[in-house]
Amino acid sequence: MNPVRVRFAPSPTGALHIGGVRTALYNYLLARKTGGTFILRIEDTDQTRYVPGAEKYIVEALEWCGLRPDEGPGFGGEFGPYRQSERKALYAKYAQVLIDRGEAYYAFDSAEDLQAARDQAEAKGETFKYGLETRMQMTNSLTLSAEETATRLAGEAGYTIRLKVPADEEVVINDLIRGEVTFKTNELDDKIMLKSDGMPTYHLANIVDDHLMEISHVIRGEEWLPSTAHHVLLYRALGWGDEMPTFAHLPLILKPTGKGKLSKRDGSRLGIPVFPLAWEGETPEDSFTGFREFGFLPEAVINFLAFLGWNPGTEQEMFSLDELCEAFSLERIGRSGARFDFQKAQWFNQQYIIAKSGTELAEMLRPLVTEKGYEVSDEFLSTASDLLKERVTFLSEFLETGYYLFEPVRSYDEKTIRKRWKPERTAAFNDLRQRLLNTTPYTATAIEATTKAFMADKELKFGDVLPILRIALSGTMKGPSVFDLMALLGQTTVEERLQTGIASFNKLHEELA
RNA sequence: GGCCCCUUCGUCUAUCGGCUAGGACGCCAGGUUUUCAUCCUGGAAAGAGGGGUUCGAUUCCCCUAGGGGCUGCCA
Numbered sequence: 053m054n055p056v057r058v059r060f061a062p063s064p065t066g067a068l069h070i071g072g073v074r075t076a077l078y079n080y081l082l083a084r085k086t087g088g089t090f091i092l093r094i095e096d097t098d099q100t101r102y103v104p105g106a107e108k109y110i111v112e113a114l115e116w117c118g119l120r121p122d123e124g125p126g127f128g129g130e131f132g133p134y135r136q137s138e139r140k141a142l143y144a145k146y147a148q149v150l151i152d153r154g155e156a157y158y159a160f161d162s163a164e165d166l167q168a169a170r171d172q173a174e175a176k177g178e179t180f181k182y183g184l185e186t187r188m189q190m191t192n193s194l195t196l197s198a199e200e201t202a203t204r205l206a207g208e209a210g211y212t213i214r215l216k217v218p219a220d221e222e223v224v225i226n227d228l229i230r231g232e233v234t235f236k237t238n239e240l241d242d243k244i245m246l247k248s249d250g251m252p253t254y255h256l257a258n259i260v261d262d263h264l265m266e267i268s269h270v271i272r273g274e275e276w277l278p279s280t281a282h283h284v285l286l287y288r289a290l291g292w293g294d295e296m297p298t299f300a301h302l303p304l305i306l307k308p309t310g311k312g313k314l315s316k317r318d319g320s321r322l323g324i325p326v327f328p329l330a331w332e333g334e335t336p337e338d339s340f341t342g343f344r345e346f347g348f349l350p351e352a353v354i355n356f357l358a359f360l361g362w363n364p365g366t367e368q369e370m371f372s373l374d375e376l377c378e379a380f381s382l383e384r385i386g387r388s389g390a391r392f393d394f395q396k397a398q399w400f401n402q403q404y405i406i407a408k409s410g411t412e413l414a415e416m417l418r419p420l421v422t423e424k425g426y427e428v429s430d431e432f433l434s435t436a437s438d439l440l441k442e443r444v445t446f447l448s449e450f451l452e453t454g455y456y457l458f459e460p461v462r463s464y465d466e467k468t469i470r471k472r473w474k475p476e477r478t479a480a481f482n483d484l485r486q487r488l489l490n491t492t493p494y495t496a497t498a499i500e501a502t503t504k505a506f507m508a509d510k511e512l513k514f515g516d517v518l519p520i521l522r523i524a525l526s527g528t529m530k531g532p533s534v535f536d537l538m539a540l541l542g543q544t545t546v547e548e549r550l551q552t553g554i555a556s557f558n559k560l561h562e563e564l565a
Numbered sequence: 566g567g568c569c570c571c572u573u574c575g576u577c578u579a580u581c582g583g584c585u586a587g588g589a590c591g592c593c594a595g596g597u598u599u600u601c602a603u604c605c606u607g608g609a610a611a612g613a614g615g616g617g618u619u620c621g622a623u624u625c626c627c628c629u630a631g632g633g634g635c636u637g638c639c640a
Contacts, residue, residue: 062640101639159638177566230571233569235569244638247638273634274634274635281569303570303633306633313633363579366579367579369588387571387572388572392576393576393577395591396589398590402603440602441602441603442604443602453601515599518600519599519600530602533599535599
């Protein structure tokens with residue numbers, strides 16, 4: 053059995069889609085599970101669609117997810133270079149091999165010629181296919197004399213090399229996920245192998261590289277299934293038919309609502325991220341937020357993505373990357389497309405946030421805190437994180453829903469004040485303020501004892517006191533335990549807030565009267 | 566249109582011929598809690614339709630329907 057070598061082979065044409073991340077994840081998991089090698093290969097053969105910065109984005113995205121390649125551009129490895137643009141000569145060489153073996157031919161049809169052929173077919177309600185039935189009507193080395201072919205090859209007009217798909221054969225693919233899939237070669241077109249700019253198409257480059265890099269398993273999206281027949285034919289034509297990799301075509305990730313596969317448009321349409329990291333494109337329409345910027349933890353994204361099309365067969369749902377590596381198997385990948393369920397993603401994130409310690413969260417929150425200009429100690433931030441973590445779904449929410457831990461209360465919940473505040477208790481609450489000022493140490497338990505003693509003396513109930521304190525301290529009825537809140541804010545801040553709070557409540561009460 | 570793939574609760578899924586069809590998210594109800602959240606308990610919720618094969622089909626086969634992908638000198 054050959055060692056497992058898998059590759060993730062994205063095209064640097066923009067931000068890496070979350071579906072691509074899942075493909076990378078599954079490849080990574082198989083590699084780790086089997087002690088194999090995970091390779092990153094950049095498929096930058098389309099010069100017209102190349103986007104500067106996209107490769108960097110891909111690497112950063114993988115890094116954020118914890119999916120470090122064992123080989124790849126900048127990662128080392130014996131099978132490089134790992135950028136296809138740097139392997140151009142190799143593809144030309146194998147294209148020539150195809151020609152020499154009679155498995156491919158030169159084609160001189162211009163883009164206009166091909167368009168005309170397509171238009172003509174469409175007019176008859178058909179689809180043009182450059183292949184078995186049409187190749188002898190086109191302009192290529194099959195229909196031209198050797199002399200004419202030589203002249204054209206030497207000319208300026210350029211040429212492509214097309215695979216000569218054999219007639220009357222059946223290609224059977226044994227897909228690890230789909231089972232046996234059969235194609236008739238008569239249905240297949242003569243795919244271009246080498247473009248007129250000298251660069252290979254995906255098909256040629258992919259097969260050459262997979263072979264040369266000794267790839268054992270091709271794990272990719274289902275959109276590649278239809279062209280897999282061509283790929284098998286190519287392996288055979290190159291004489292590599294006996295050492296083809298095993299194929300596994302992954303189910304697609306579908307839109308959260310509506311029809312079709314998940315697209316970047318769904319992100320902006322539904323206000324949800326569909327990219328791991330934010331992407332700054334040329335235009336606002338081409339710029340997107342990412343899971344990271346949305347406040348997701350990479351662990352949550354990975355766990356969520358792993359379950360989009362795969363499951364362990366047990367009832368365990370929470371998996372660390374290491375646990376996934378252990379539990380993963382290609383056999384347990386499903387066949388049907390999986391809808392992108394953002395609610396589930398949120399749930400995973402919440403679970404992972406809760407599982408983090410205050411210290412860990414504080415570390416992650418620090419950049420956001422700095423950005424906001426808040427000046428708090430690590431200890432404060434850690435405790436604040438502990439108090440808030442069960443109440444947020446996203447990292448970014450800590451500083452939004454819990455802003456009152458870092459700056460003064462912005463506004464009070466009027467409904468609660470109207471319902472709970474009794475101006476005649478002003479004196480009583482001023483007494484409580486005094487008692488709190490005398491409370492030492494200023495801990496949650498001590499504060500609670502002080503407050504309870506106060507309530508007993510004044511014959512007040514929890515409902516009479518706690519909501520008032522809560523509103524004065526945070527402005528809202530939602531939030532952590534009042535006593536924890538007070539201990540965290542500290543004696544001085546609590547005194548300030550109670551003072552301004554009570555004054556505000558009375559003022560509001562007058563206005564309403 | 567052609568080719569290929571897919572089809573269990575709203576969603577992600579378990580089931581590899583014996584099912585009172587299980588779990589999770591979401592939803593609803595109740596409980597815990599000074600509030601919110603967390604947490605706990607309970608509930609509603611599924612085998613696309615039609616034929617076969619079989620003692621027995623969600624599970625195997627066929628057809629239909631629906632969904633998806635591909636059909637570029639893009640990947």
